[in-house]
């Protein structure tokens with residue numbers, strides 16, 4: 485019978501980040517969107533383990549075994565380890581069209597915003613016009629992305645963080661909860677901005693910084709490319 489298709493969504497991850505995404509999927513379904521939380525893929529938990537109203541279906545490598553209608557979203561953010569995690573996600577070779585971006589029903593995304601595959605927008609996020617959000621980005625509850633901001637692949641924007649207008653988050657960069665990037669500033673690739681910090685000057689790649697104003701106090705080592 486031609487029942488409207490309900491998209492099964494499987495989350496790569498589990499307790500922690502994965503549960504936050506799961507809750508948004510449940511809210512979408514409760515609001516009448518044609519999606520359902522189908523389960524998790526997780527390398528640490530056994531098949532059948534219960535995680536937030538769903539079960540672990542296998543390890544990350546098991547994705548090709550699932551129903552071809554399944555769409556995926558990665559919830560594998562890890563502070564200071566994002567370069568490694570980005571490589572791990574890429575190594576799975578899941579085609580972009582099999583990923584789905586999840587928008588909590590209360591997120592407000594301006595109509596001209598471009599969003600890549602597999603990104604997540606939590607409750608009460610606001611994304612202003614002219615912005616770009618890449619693939620596998622996690623924007624957490626209450627964050628505000630100012631007009632013409634650019635958030636590249638694998639970034640994390642923490643709860644209640646603010647990107648002022650025309651800011652750039654390089655690939656894999658992390659903005660801690662309640663932190664702010666001032667107008668036009670750039671946070672470099674894989675850099676980490678700590679909690680409650682104010683970025684008033686450009687942050688180089690792989691820097692760890694915090695404070696008001698944010699000061700760089702450590703640099704992360706580049707992660708060698710994974711062999712295919």
Ligand SMILES: CC(C)(COP(=O)(O)OP(=O)(O)OC[C@H]1O[C@@H](n2cnc3c(N)ncnc32)[C@H](O)[C@@H]1OP(=O)(O)O)[C@@H](O)C(=O)NCCC(=O)NCCS
Nearest residue numbers: 563642659660661676677678679680681692693694695696
């Ligand atoms: C930036 C960060 C990654 C650094 O981690 P770290 O290298 O383990 O260093 P610490 O957290 O121990 O912080 C170093 C020092 O700075 C202090 N510090 C931490 N955040 C600070 C802030 N916003 N302003 C001023 N000082 C701060 C710590 O108290 C510590 O002080 P101490 O050396 O006197 O003990 C971490 O502080 C952080 O903010 N992580 C982000 C958390 C996050 O975004 N979580 C996402 C889930 S919501």
